Every structure is written in structure tokens, then in C-alpha cells.
Amino acid sequence: METLISKIRNFLSMKMFTGIIFIGLALLIYGMLYSNVKPETYDIELFSVAQKNIYSPKTVIDEQKSEIEKDKAAEEVPNVYEYKKEAAQNRVALISSVFDFIEEVRQEPSDEGDSAAEGDLPDETGVDSITASGKPKKTIDEQLSSLKEKLSKNTTEDVTKYLPDSVFKSLLEANESELSRVKSVVLNQIESIMGDKIKEEEVQGARKELEKRMTSLSFTKPVLDAGIELGKYAIVPNNIYSPELTKERKQQAMDAIEPEKIFQGELLVQKDQTIDKEVYRKLKLLGLLKSNPTIKPLIGLAIFVFMIVGTLYLHYHHVKEPEEKNQNRLIMISIILLSSLLIMKVIDLVEELDIEDIAYLFPAAMAPMLVRILLNDRVAMIVTIILAACGSIIFHGGVDGTIDVEIALYILFSGLSGILFISNQKHRVNILQAGIFVSFVNVLLLFFLVLMGNGQFTRMEYVYYIIFAFVSGITSAVLTIGFLPFFEAGFGILSSMKLIELSNPNHPLLKKILTEAPGTYHHSVMVANLAEAACEAIGENGLLARVGCYYHDIGKTKRPVFFIENQVNIDNPHDRLSPEASKDIIIAHATDGANMLRKYKMPQEIIDIAEQHHGTTLLKYFYYKAKEKDEDIDEASFRYPGPKPQTKEAAIIAVADSVEAAVRSKNNPSPEEISKVVHQIVQDRLKDGQFSQCDITLKELEVVKKTFCETLNGIFHSRIEYPEMKKQKVKEA
Template identity: 55%
Template sequence: MQTHPFLHKIRMFLSYRLFTNLMFILLGIIVFGILYGNVKPKPLDISLYEEAPSTIRAPKPLEDKEATEKKKEEAAAEVEKVYSTKEGAVNNAVMLVSSLIDSVLEVKNESPKQTSPEEEAVNPQSSNINKQLEELKKRLPEGNENIVTKVLTDDVLKTLLSASEVDLERVESIVSTQLQVIMQNNVKEEELKEAKLNLEERIKTFTFTGGLSDAAVALGNVAIEPTEFYDPEKTEQLKKQAVEGVQPVKIIYGEVIVEEGKLITPNIYETLKDFGMVEEDFSLKPIIGLALFIVVIISSLYYLFYTLEVKEERKQNYLILTSIVFVISLLIMKITGLLKQLEINDIAFLFPAAFTGMILRILLNERIAMMMVFIISACASIVFNERFSGSIDIEVAIYTLFSGVAGILTLVSRNQRTNVLRAGIYVAFVNILIIAFLVLLSDVSYTSTEYIYYLVFALISGIGSSILTIGFLPFFETGFGILSSMRLVELSSPNQPLLKKLLTEAPGTYHHSVMVANLAESACEAIGANGLLARVGCYYHDVGKSKRPHFFIENQMHIENPHDRMTPETSKTIIINHASDGADMLRKYKLPKEIIDIAEQHHGTTLLKYFYYKAKEQGKDVTEEEYRYPGPKPQTKETAIINIADSVEAAVRSKNSPTQEEIKQLVASIVKDRLNDGQFNECDISIKELEKVKKSLCETLNGIYHPRIEYPELNAKGE
């Protein structure tokens, strides 16, 4: 990949690391600027108690705080009160009644004198009943005096003191029994009044003498008490658990908040405010969110390029190219998004989502292409949100992601432009499937017109991606000097001007180049190098020989070798110059740098042994440096293999019916000579790889120079 002259000048002033960091910062700023319009809050022009100008739907899921709070209140209200049972309440009540009756009997028994009712009526102050009453009050149970004296009036106590022992025992029995019946069914605090009325009704069903009925009722009212008391702590704990168990009420995505023409009530206005639709104050949240999104994108790209195992200069060129493709994709995305003004639903399906992945797959590699597909999908979910600024569209993200991945995976062969178009058709088919999945999953009814729209959008997106890829390829290939597989295939055509020139003016060299290409391509593929680059490089590596074709032995058919009449110095100059002449011709025809490098480096700094030793034999004082190619030495594996294949093909061709063993020894000798001469010191080819190269070369040469059956000559009659 060539460096653009303008970029090269910038790099003269900046270090590679600083230049790379500035590129990432610039890319982040550009992407932020493009996406900002899609996240910037755009408040609706509505006010409280006005009619809604249009139907407003929820742009994203959000908790309905009012409904959730109401649901919590209802859950808390449904929790029944918790009561704690008072142990021994029934026994306490019965014992209280028994204690009161016992006190009455004790007072009666201790009294020295009894007076008749007639006497009491005549002289109440001096009556014994009053003394008994005073004594009885003193013996009331401790802690219950206030309650007893409040309920058991003096008249009630006098009635009890006046009753016989039998009647008192009967009162005690009836009251105790009825207390047990009522209190065993549990009496709550708020039910005490009702329980007393029930007790009164039960007691009054019995017949008493001397007004004991009212006294028995009063006695029961004193003794009866709640058996269950309200427990506020446990009740509050249950309410808290019920509230915590309430699931938040969600306003689902797309739900109608207010219909067109309906009044904007305070509740609706608050909901719109929660969504940020009527927020009047400037909010930094969308900006911070977008900034974090950009940081994630740039960080991912930084890590991707940091781990890329290529030279620093090429890595930066990759970054620049990736950034340009990224920005172009975003701009196409924004332009497609503007079509929403035509009020066509789901216009995002029209976006050529596979373009980014396909063109980067062709120009760079699959890893970078796949990463950019994920990033473009995330950006599409922001740009194509059709609901409200600040939201994302997951459906668009899924569609863009699968479409982009399909474009990369279906682009199996990158050698012809028709393959790109075929991949676009595959992408269109995947688009149709993804749209069908999204439509059927939503369970929404669509019209036949909408289905036709979706079908057309899917086809345009897929085929449009391939058309854009084919259209942009020449610009990137030329602008960045990128040697893509398609470009290599085009350069391998015999109709190329330089190949035509070589074929017509130096046919022997052309044939030699084709043979070397076969050898080099197989050897490169054996070690994982670029076989197509090696093949095309071989086609052009000796194009400089077309300048003086007859000075090279493969073109000397039925003519005298001109070198026999020339000095070694002159011959050496002509032979060595074919490498630089070829490079100059390739530059003139603006061929890629990789092809030019192969032409310059395919001989490295090897020694022209024949003319060097010829000069030595003539007694001339010469050095090896004078008879060496100027280089540079091979810088890549492909050039190193071409260096070997070029010499091997010429050496084997010079032999008459070489055997497999001769070929093997010849190949090994040439590789050893190159290693000893240090020709591979500047490229990263390993000894292990060279062994594979030797094996591949031998296999290919054995296939070319295998023994053939000699057929008998035919006579004139064909016999």
C-alpha cells in the first residue's frame, strides 16, 4: 500500500505514534459531529392543558412512576392487620369474675349483722349494706380498681351484696361460661364493643332474681377483654414486603402516551417530562452518553490496529482508509435517514448495510471488516431511531449486523467484480429473511403495499451494497495504491499494455515469466503468502527486458548471441539495467508499488557470475560489487520466492530432460547459495518456510519436466 504524498509530508513533521493518535482523535470528533443530531434532545412544542398536536408514543421503555406508586399503595392496603394473641386472656377473665364473687361472699360472711331491706329503707346511712359496700370496694382486685369501679356501680355492687350465696354462684357460673364461649372465638380490640353486646344478649337469656341480670351483665363487661391485639410492627413488615414485591409498571416501547387532540393533563405532562420530551433545561446526559459511545468505538479500533501485525506505515494507511470508509458509511446512513420525511415506514431497511464490510474485506482483511460491521450496526441503531432523539432501534441494529456479516461471509472470492455482485444478491436474500423475522416477531398486521416496500428495500440494500463497493473500489485502489485481489486479476490479463508489449517484443521472456509465475504461486500458497500477488508480480518482473529483448538468451531464437562480441562490463550493464528499466516502465504505467518492488528486488544484490568470471578470465581487475545487482534485497516473502523461482526455472530449462533428483539438487543448491549470499536477510521468511518452498518448487517442476513417451514416427501413409 502506497502512502499518499500529502500524508507523507505530514508524517515528516509528526512521529508515527502522534500521527496515529491524532487520527483517532479526529475520527472521534467527526463521528461525534455526525451522530450528535440524533441524540440531541428535541423537546416537543406542547404545554400543559393544551391539545396534543399528534399522537405521541413512548420512544423507549420507561417506568410509570405514578402507576407503580398506586400499585404499591394498593398492595399495602390489601395487607390485613396482624394480631397477636394474648395468652391466658380467657382464664384471666374467668378468674376475675370468680375473684369478684369471692370478694362479695367474703364481705357478706364477715359482716356481723344483717339488716332487712325495710330497715335500710328507713335508715340507709346506718344500714349494714353500706358498710359492706365500703369494705368490698377496698377488696377490689389490684390494677383493676378504676375499671371495676367505673363499670360496677354502687347499685350493682349492692345488688350483688344483697344476693344470696346460691344466686351469686349461679351468676358466677353463667357469666364465666358465656365469657369462655365468646372469648374462645377470639375477640379483637375493635370487636370488643360488639363482644360486650353479644355477652349481654347471652346473659339476659337467663332468668335472675332481684335485679341480678343487670349485675351479671356488668360483671361480664368488667371481665371481658380482647384476646387479640393489633401488632403494628408485624403489619408494617408485611406491608413493606408487599410493596417490595410489586413489579414496576412499565410504559412499553411504542405505547400511546396521548392521542392526537387529547388534553395534556398534569399526569401526561409529567410522563412526557420523564421521557425528556418537554425538558426545557439543557441536559448534558445525551452528550455524555454519546461521548462514552465514541470512546468505546475509538478504543475498539485502537486495540484492533494496535494488535495488527503489519508495518507501522501500512497500519496507518489501513487506519486512514478504514476511517474514510466509516465516515462515508455514516454519511450514506444520514442521507438515507433524511428519506424519513417522505413518511415511509422503516426506511432504515433501505440502507446498504453490507457496503462497509464488503469493501473493507476486499481492500484490507476480514478482521477489520467484521469489527466495522459491529460498529456500523451500533451507529445505525442511533441514526435510524424513528421514535425520539436519544433512543436506539434494536431492530435496525439486528438488520444491519446480519446484513453486514452476510456481505463478508458470502464474499468468498474477491478476484472478480462479478463475485461482488453475486455477494450482493446473497445479502439481499439475507435481508429479506431478517425483515421477515422482524415483521413476524412483532405480530403486527401489515398491508400488501408495506410488504412490497420491505421486499424492494431488502433488494436495493443488498444489490446497492455491491454496486457501491464496485464503484468505490477504483478510487481507494488508486488513492491509496491498494493492490486488491480484483486489481491483481485485472493486471494479470494479457490485454494489459505492458504484457502485450512483452508478449510481442520479448515472447521468450513472456513465456519464462509465466513459468516462473506458476512456480512462485504454488510456493507462496504453501507457506501462506499471497500467491496471486506473486503470480502477477512474475508477469511483470522482467518487463524491462522488452527494452533490449535480444540481449537475453530466452529471446535469442536462431540469432547470434550479441554478448559474444561485447565486453563483460557492457554486458553486465545491459543485464543489470533490466531490473531498473522494468521498474521505470511500471512507474510510467502507474502500476502498484508492490509490483514495482518485485521488479526492483527480484534479483536482490546477486552476483552476475558468468560475466564476473569472464572478466576475471580476461585478466581484468574487477570486484564482485561491480557485477552485483543494485538491489534492494527482497523485502517480502513473495519477492524472496520469486527470486528463487526465477533462477530455478532458468537453470532447469537449461538442462535436457532433468531427472527428479537433478531438479531437487538444483533447487537446494540455488536456495543455499541465496542464503549464504545473505539475500533473504531483509525479509521475514524462515528456514522452515524455505523447506516448504523447495518442496513446492520440486513438485511443480517435476510436473512440468516429467518423462514423456516417445511416439514412433509415421510414414507418408500415416503408418
């Protein structure tokens, strides 16, 4: 798989290949979900006969019917009137002011000269023609003219336009007593009648009522008629129609009407029933007619797929790993996702055989557990959420364009339980245990869904649910175990479980080190303890560091006696060799080890550690020994070929390797001596630029040094001498 991907990557640019992966994944997911989203359409004509029962695939609002119901509700709302209580007072005040003006005008003197003789004679009407000041009054015509002028100027409503002159003339000619009485009567009647609510259409009736009340009163006919006319004029509507309030009430009535809906699963038309206009309209509204299909579900699916791929892109974009490694992971995630969707589609096809709730057989925890083992929790959770969302679309209960929330919850919790249990497990046998754990979670979740739905189920149906739940969990574990080697080998993934397997002492290479170079084996174990603790202290992969240490000196098995830790009771062979020959043998162990690891098809991370654990450091002992003979000796020829450590784990192992050897060479080192050795070795590596190609920081190096010291102090702690040992020493002395 890696070879094929490398060929494609070489043919295309890195970014183009990544884009093709995302586009291909989006198209494949869209294609798999298309049939579950595309609504079934029917070739039906108006007034034709239905060939089968047709049900609504979704719940929609019937806008047309809703509007009809709202219009009916609005029509039933009566007109709203607003009672103007102040209208009676205003009309009384208006008529009262008319009478006041009449009385005022009656007392106005004439503009012409007067004679005493004329002032002593009454006028023809019997009304005194002399004012209180002794001047002659105006004539009736002059009074009428003055009154009309005042009324038109001084009132908010010009009554002269609506009442004939005869009304005013009659009141001007009336005597003071009668005028006062008619004023009182008219004002009382206006106030009484307008105390009730009067609509526009009730005004005439109110005016007739006033006329009826006043007709029987004892006034002269002209004055009575004038009073009636003034009273009738004053009667106006005080219960006014309010368009705003009416509109508001109608709107409230319309808002109170619940929208008419066509519900999911509703029977639209029965078999052999005639398709009338109403049924045809509903079919058209739901997009079930071939002549009028809807594309909304397809657009919705496109948005859904975009969100899925967008989520994966955001994760891919923020992971700070080499582009090539990220691409491999993306392809692997895509294969796992598509494989799970393919299993869903197969189960969906079986579901059409009317095997109820067979969707719960889906191995929901398979993909999450695979991704968790191969990558990490974060990606596993993303995959779980995506599968739960896709499952809710695929297992839609036979109703296109809908989602099943229950199956989504089932897949989500089943996947999360698989991640939860597998997170702390390091062995493949634990995958099966995780599957059993998932099965129990599935059973609990199914019973939760069944009991929450308050459905009636037989005992056999409960048994089926338990079987489905257990089969789902166990199948998830079995498929995970089956697919895991394929992904580990095909994509070069070094999982925790793979590392545990490589750490087994029965591995051929570890047995080779133990039997052929026991000193190197012991050294490797000690370095592993140091490196693992330091890596975990700075948040790196401690297990990878430990396993890498086990194999980092495998090249020494080719010539074990040339390395000091394997020289037990023998002379040092380097004493008989030239510095150049010794240098070649020592340096060769790094490349020899890498070649041996490649031969055994070990993971690349382990090979890199074997190659990089000495970087390009200088073999100081043999270099200075050679320099004693030749001052012009080339320093570069006494350096390891490298490369320098590329990862934090490799850098820590490189330091741990030197530290362990240096401290072991000392006799009962004190904590101060250990600290000094560790500090010196780290400083030498920094000055020599051995950390220039990895991203380890100075702060992390301080943590590493502290961890090394703590671990070494625990290994080389002071021991108590027992009495027997003391006696033996005395005897020897």
C-alpha cells in the same frame, strides 16, 4: 490522495496524525448521529395549552407513581400475628407452680418452740396448726412472707408484684379440699380459654369470660375471688403482633406491584389540552421541557461512538503492518464508513416526507463489499456491525432516542451476505452478481420481518418491499463498482480484482514481453507457478506472487537477446563483450524493469518485486570471469544494487527465479537432482543474507523448498516413449 496524506504526515508526527484521524472520525460520527439522539424539547408552562399532540419518545419507569402504588399496596396488607401455641402451657405451668408453693408453705413448721397443749387446739381459721411432723405451723403472716419470698426467687415471673397479698392470703387460709378444687378449676379454665387465639385487644374479654365461668362455682367468696384473680392474671395474649412478619408481607405486596411506566409512543397530551400538574410532571420526567432538558441520550451516544472508535483502534493496534500502510487503511475505512452514514442521513431526510419504510432502500452491502475487496473479511465484518448499529439509531421511526432493531438486522444480514458472496470472486463483473444475490437475501429478510410482526399489508405494500430490497442490493453493487477505482488509485490498494486485471495477457506490458522476449515470458510463467504454490503453502498472497512474476523481468525487453532464454539459433552476444559490460547489461534489467513499471503507473507491490527479485546477489559467472583477468576486482561492483527482498512474496519469487533457471538448464533432471538444486540455492541465499530484511522463517523456507520440489517434479516428470519415436531413433542410429 496519497500525495495529500504524505504531506500531512510529513508535517505531523506519525502518532499525532493517527490520533487526529481517530478523533476526527469520532467527532464526525457523533455529529451525524446527534440529531437522531437529541430529544425534541418543548417550551411549555404549567396550565398552558398544548399546541400539538405530544408523544413519549421512549419507555421510562415512572418512579413517583410507582412508589404511590406500592404504598397503597403496603397499606392494604393487614397486621400479621404470630400464634404462640406454647403460651397456654406456660401460663398453666406458672399458676400451677404458684399453687404448689402455696401447698409447700402451708406445710412449713414454725421457727419458734411448740407446746403440746397448743398443738392440740385448732387455730381460728379451722385449719390444723400442726404439721405432719408434729411441729406447729407458721402463722398466716409468716406463711405469706415465706410464699412471697419463694415466688419472687423461684419463678421466671414475679407474680407478687402484680397480685395483692389478699389473693395469696385467701388461698393460704383455705382448707386443703377447697384449695385442691380451686386449683383444678383455675388451671382448666386457663387452658380452655387460652386454647383459642387471643390478641392484645382481646385479653380483657377473655379475662371476663373466665370470671363469668367461675362466678357460679361453689367456693367460699375469698377463695373464689383469689382463684379468679389468679386466672385473670394468667390470661395473656397468645396471638402476638409480629412487626417482622408484617414488614415482610408488606414488602412482598410492594414487590408484586409492577413498576408504572410511560411507554414509547404513548400520548402524553392532546392538542388544545391544558397542561395540568400530572402531564407537566411526565414531560419533565421525559426531559421534554426546554427548562429541564436531559443529557443522558447525549452521554449514551458518546459511549456508543467511543465503542465504535475503540473497536477500530483495537483492530488497528493489532495489525502488524507498516505504520504508514495502516494509516492509509484507517483513512480509507473512515471514508467508507462516513460515506455510508451520509447516505443514511439523506434517506432519513427523505423518510420525513412520509414515505414509509424507505430506509430499506439503503445500500447496506456497499461498504462491506468495498472493504472486503480492498482489505479483508475481518474488517468488512467490523464495518457491517458498526453500520447496523448506526442504522438502528438513524432510522428510528421518527422517535428520537430510540433504536430500530429490524433495520439493524436488515443491514447486518445484507452486509454479511455481500461479504459471503464476494469472498470467492475475483472479477469485477462478479460484483453485480453479488448485488443480485444480496437483493434476494434482502427480500427474504424483509418477508421474515413482515411475517414475524404479523402485520396486515396490502399487495402493493409487498411489491414496495420487494422493490426496496432489490434496489438496495443492485445499488450496493453499482456503488461498489463506482467507488472501487477511486480507492484503489487514491490509496494504492492492490485488490484481488486489480491483480486479476493485471494478469490479463492483453495488458500492454505482458504483450510486450510475449512479442519481444518470448523466452522471458515462458520463464516468467514457470516462475509464477512455483511462486504461487509456495506462497499459498505458507499462507501468503499467492495471486500477488503470480502477477508479480509476470512482470518481474519486464526490464529484459530492453535488451532481450542478452538473456539466454531469448537466444534462439543465435550466438551469445556476451561472448564478444567484457565481463564488466555484460555485468552492467544484466544488472540493469532490474532497475530498467522498475522504471518501466513506474511509467505505466503499476502498483508499488509489483514494482518492488521487480526491484527486489535479485536482491544484492552476486553475478558469479561474470565476476569469476573478470577475476581471471584481474585478481583485485571489486566484488561489490558485480552485485545487484538491491534492495534485498522486503516481503515474503518477494523472497519466494527471488528463489523461484533462480530455481527455475537452474533446473531448466539440466537435461531430464531426477527428483534427487531437483531437490539438491533447490536446497543449494536456498542455502546460498541464506548464507549471503538475502532474507535478512524480510520476516520469512526457516520453517517457512522448508515448506517453500518442499513445494518447489513437488511442483518441479510435476513439470519435469518422465515421459513414455511411443513406438514411432523408438523406430525413428533406431533409423537415426
